[in-house]
Amino acid sequence: MHPSVILRILGALLVLFSLASLPPVFVAWLYHEPEIALFSYTFVVTLFTGLGAWLPFAHTEHELRPRDGFLITVLFWLVLSLFGSIPLLLMETPNLDFTDAFFESMSGLTTTGATVITGLEELPKSILFYRQQLQWLGGMGIIVLAVAILPMLGIGGMQLYRTEAPGPIKDRKLTPRIAETAKTLWYLYLGITTICAGCYWLAGMNLFDAICHSFSTVAIGGFSTYDASIGWFNSPLIEGIAIFFMVISGMNFALHYFAIQSRDPFYYFRDPEVQGYLAILAGVGFISVVALDMTGTYTDWEALRYGVFEVVSIATTTGYSISDFSLWPIFLPMLLFLTSFSGACAGSTGGGMKVIRILLIFKQASRELKRLIHPNAIFTVKLGRRAVPDRVGEAVWGFVSAYIFLFIIMELALLATGLDLTTAFSTVASCLNNLGPALGEASANYQSLPATAKWVLSFAMLLGRLEIFTLVVLFSPMFWRH
Amino acid sequence: MHPSVILRILGALLVLFSLASLPPVFVAWLYHEPEIALFSYTFVVTLFTGLGAWLPFAHTEHELRPRDGFLITVLFWLVLSLFGSIPLLLMETPNLDFTDAFFESMSGLTTTGATVITGLEELPKSILFYRQQLQWLGGMGIIVLAVAILPMLGIGGMQLYRTEAPGPIKDRKLTPRIAETAKTLWYLYLGITTICAGCYWLAGMNLFDAICHSFSTVAIGGFSTYDASIGWFNSPLIEGIAIFFMVISGMNFALHYFAIQSRDPFYYFRDPEVQGYLAILAGVGFISVVALDMTGTYTDWEALRYGVFEVVSIATTTGYSISDFSLWPIFLPMLLFLTSFSGACAGSTGGGMKVIRILLIFKQASRELKRLIHPNAIFTVKLGRRAVPDRVGEAVWGFVSAYIFLFIIMELALLATGLDLTTAFSTVASCLNNLGPALGEASANYQSLPATAKWVLSFAMLLGRLEIFTLVVLFSPMFWRH
Numbered sequence A, B: 001m002h003p004s005v006i007l008r009i010l011g012a013l014l015v016l017f018s019l020a021s022l023p024p025v026f027v028a029w030l031y032h033e034p035e036i037a038l039f040s041y042t043f044v045v046t047l048f049t050g051l052g053a054w055l056p057f058a059h060t061e062h063e064l065r066p067r068d069g070f071l072i073t074v075l076f077w078l079v080l081s082l083f084g085s086i087p088l089l090l091m092e093t094p095n096l097d098f099t100d101a102f103f104e105s106m107s108g109l110t111t112t113g114a115t116v117i118t119g120l121e122e123l124p125k126s127i128l129f130y131r132q133q134l135q136w137l138g139g140m141g142i143i144v145l146a147v148a149i150l151p152m153l154g155i156g157g158m159q160l161y162r163t164e165a166p167g168p169i170k171d172r173k174l175t176p177r178i179a180e181t182a183k184t185l186w187y188l189y190l191g192i193t194t195i196c197a198g199c200y201w202l203a204g205m206n207l208f209d210a211i212c213h214s215f216s217t218v219a220i221g222g223f224s225t226y227d228a229s230i231g232w233f234n235s236p237l238i239e240g241i242a243i244f245f246m247v248i249s250g251m252n253f254a255l256h257y258f259a260i261q262s263r264d265p266f267y268y269f270r271d272p273e274v275q276g277y278l279a280i281l282a283g284v285g286f287i288s289v290v291a292l293d294m295t296g297t298y299t300d301w302e303a304l305r306y307g308v309f310e311v312v313s314i315a316t317t318t319g320y321s322i323s324d325f326s327l328w329p330i331f332l333p334m335l336l337f338l339t340s341f342s343g344a345c346a347g348s349t350g351g352g353m354k355v356i357r358i359l360l361i362f363k364q365a366s367r368e369l370k371r372l373i374h375p376n377a378i379f380t381v382k383l384g385r386r387a388v389p390d391r392v393g394e395a396v397w398g399f400v401s402a403y404i405f406l407f408i409i410m411e412l413a414l415l416a417t418g419l420d421l422t423t424a425f426s427t428v429a430s431c432l433n434n435l436g437p438a439l440g441e442a443s444a445n446y447q448s449l450p451a452t453a454k455w456v457l458s459f460a461m462l463l464g465r466l467e468i469f470t471l472v473v474l475f476s477p478m479f480w481r482h
């Protein structure tokens, strides 16, 4: 691919992204904050860098091959994280260095929600709004990536979804159809966010908090405007609304589209992935509530309230918190962290390996069991009524092994920086699964971790968000040949 | 399968196993120990139970199906662990309860080498000898299992070895050929053990220690006659001999057979699994020695000595120790424990998932990468010059996912008993990989763990030793149907 094409695309992207500085300018103006200057500056820098890269090549025409999708997707997230970190780097309190600003920006755009900032209550509203907006924009990007781009690239078995995406995306060129799909998804995403904000507002949040939290709920991001997260409100009603929208946002957005089109609410329950997703939430939820009650960590109603909320928050990889689960009997946080590895559904804003892959792994492992008992019989792996091609199964297994292998390597890297096992395990799991909260030294926030660890974790967030292979493929010599 | 056939086979097995009490009787006589009575009693009980089960059905003839191999193999290890625990249960000091005696016996026969006993120096020689002998017999059983039985059952991709086993085992009936193969392997195993004992003796061990340690070296067991393990001798020469025989015993015994037949020492290096095995040992060894030196844990020569020994000991899953590696910077013990997951070669006495499977997983994951770049090209996974059938790949992936899934479930179970993360992770990894040593509360031995944890860990040892599926298949309703 010609570097000129890359510059043109990234330039156009930056021009678009510069607009993201305008709402914070408006918020700063509304609350009479001096950050008007900060965000205006960011707007100008991003806009002109974008124009500088775009204009010289605005009329270059080059056909894009599917393969080019890998490079563009990775650069997309890297460049946005870089420019997204400008206001965080330049703001006065807290005074973040480049490592921290980049970490926070990457954490926002990948909807991870891990933070290096404490004292959120003291931050200017415009900065708070900006952080929430980063997650919301990241979430939008992920849905387009997952529904429109990954199926075409065939990453980790996602070719399964190739024919199911809204609109007929059957050709393998990265051309206009993506724009159509993206528009449909955009309306859907905006719609759900608006309803979510409305519910929060009716439940007692002020409008600012309602909008901010709707951003990070629907994006499965987990950033909050308070150090105590959504627990600050101490309102079971608000928690219930959060639970509802976390579960909804953890489903495939293409499925929402079809469900709305079919006007049949039972459409969801016929989807094998949704069945698996709800089964995991219910199963882990049940175990957690019973364990919290039996160990006397909470009494009955509290066990139900805190147990269900944290399970939904972590299993969907949102990362909101209403209690300090790092103080629960260690069995439970570990169970929750392990559940975040399966994560939400493919095509959602959630992280983890995705329920569909866990489902396929289980079906394939159980086929191996059957084959041992009847070595000469033929068994097919089915998803609903459709047989899953062997090649999809192989891609899923390749994905899962790469995921676990990279998890181990990064955990060892964090241990080598001197962190203890609990911290290393939980932070790498949290960032790779785009979850957010962690245990040990990072149980409050990631501030105190060594800079090396923060860079490894930023890499983990990107790896997780880009479904591993999009990024790993760039390290393969074969990719660059010819 | 008729219960009468099972009783006949297990009866015959117990009659054979009763003979294992005679060498300890001899040792007790030699050292004038009162344990003559203990082992004579064990001999009589085991012999007569065996005869009682065998004789009534001695003339029953039933064709065995390959499937029956699963049940027989599992019962084989369970029944031997049970009868093997008799002397440990009845001995006076230390006074073990049933949980501990069974754990120790299972640990011996599965060549895990995890122990609940301290003060080994004070134990009667006959008891010490008996423990070592349990490992040696277990090692023999494992080789027969791995070389002759698993390939026929096709567990976890081991059908790869079906045509490579010594002697033509091409029919799928559990009949005389196994006996032939077993005899060949028995001579080989005895030969290597004898040479190993001779080397230890020449290097300065007394004859008793030399024989005892040769048993646990060649079986990759790790039991010692001293609490300080082989470090008690504080002899670099002995350590070098141990390293050599651990590496040798971690290779496929069928490969030893072919190498000896071909009279070509380079035969080994042409085997892709041996190449991978040596590369892992060299790579992890290099990292460890450098890390030990750079962190100032040891000075140069000591870093080399302790680093190489512990890496070989843990990567092969032997579990001997010459230093307290639980005190090393946590990065290193974790690296070693993770390496024990790949473990030794298939068809050896070692544990873990086996190098061949890790190799296949890597090759398949790298094929997925290539497929992403060239979606329409066809790539074959090769091992040496042979293409690996897709079905073998699927079986390997099924194996690895079941392994990791069960590891997680058992780790959660141990956390639920109240153990901390380091202890739970390391003990489950150690027992599932048939390794032995662990960290945290089990860094000296397993005595202080709760009884529930010991039973879970006994189950883990059996699971690991029987390559997961042999045991798991028995829990499937399909197995029992018809």
Ligand SMILES: [K+]
Binding pocket: A111, A112, A113, A220, A221, A222, A317, A318, A319, A434, A435, A436
């Ligand atoms: K999150």
Ligand SMILES: [K+]
Binding pocket: B111, B112, B113, B220, B221, B222, B317, B318, B319, B434, B435, B436
């Ligand atoms: K061992």
